[in-house]
């Protein structure tokens with residue numbers, strides 16, 4: 120059956136490239152992936168998925184982090200409509216309820232969930248004539264928004280995998296959930312899917328990210344048991360009282376002082392003995408004029424930890440400093456959670472299995488990655504949830520030659536990665552659901 124899979128995946132090549140380019144053209148930011156979600160839902164529906172969830176049934180409303188303003192959400196809706204987003208699904212997406220989950224029920228057996236992220240970045244795509252999307256005419260039609268992290272490739276991999284799994288469904292024993300997750304950038308979306316219960320009862324959860332640099336010469340599946348950092352992103356607003364700087368400074372409440380006090384003390388948080396930690400205040404805005412006591416200040420900051428516990432410690436410590444810095448200067452302090460991820464770890468057994476299937480059954484090159492990752496991924500909410508309930512998780516890298524670097528206006532990837540991704544995900548699901556009982560490995 121793996122021979123058929125290899126052949127069928129390769130036969131999808133033209134179609135996958137076409138699909139990827141379509142998503143690339145319609146790049147949409149987190150929580151506004153409305154055109155994108157409509158197309159995903161349409162495709163899954165037409166393939167014959169047993170259930171296609173959209174709208175409020177995907178993400179729990181209150182658990183969505185870092186939502187754009189109402190105006191931005193409305194503008195995104197209008198834009199999706201004007202670009203012909205499928206009317207059967209579009210109204211579900213109103214107010215930022217993006218993301219799609221496709222479910223295939225194939226009788227008794229384990230449940231496998233695959234996560235594919237779907238959002239783009241606020242980057243103006245380059246006009247460089249050597250950039251493939253310019254050469255081939257599929258650059259983003261949205262000014263200042265670009266798929267510069269390969270999520271257009273991830274969606275396409277998910278849809279290619281969906282198509283083959285439907286084709287092989289008579290060979291599957293169990294349930295497959297394909298989760299097309301909104302708003303991964305800024306780690307804002309995954310938590311709301313977990314809180315809606317979609318990872319309950321999942322035995323295996325997997326995700327992948329395209330990886331590589333301009334120097335990468337190979338195409339391979341990279342696996343390792345490394346981790347991603349837990350993180351919390353916060354916006355903080357201090358509100359004080361404006362006053363004349365010479366006549367009545369004693370009547371003012373200086374929000375800038377509160378913010379400055381907070382910044383200096385945030386960087387003085389003692390380190391945690393059982394995990395690496397990070398803190399960064401990336402932005403501070405305050406004040407209105409030289410001769411006015413400042414009445415408003417805003418901070419944007421993040422903490423990270425190499426364990427969920429050390430990250431929790433950083434978050435709690437930072438919160439205390441933020442609130443008390445406000446109190447010192449008699450200013451109110453409002454903290455808004457903008458994004459968060461848990462510490463992500465791969466399950467050793469499933470990771471070894473993924474490596475083995477890719478190498479020996481699918482004929483893909485496979486490399487072992489070093490432990491430890493520099494970034495954060497909100498997939499960690501899914502992996503932590505599944506692992507806590509006795510399941511296993513694997514996040515792997517779909518390595519290929521990439522132009523430019525990630526989150527850069529020149530970013531592009533070798534589209535062969537689409538086929539490799541489809542082979543890997545489909546092969547793994549076929550193996551895990553070959554029988555009604557869980558395979559031993």
Ligand SMILES: [Zn+2]
Pocket residue numbers: 268269270328
């Ligand atoms: Zn990404």
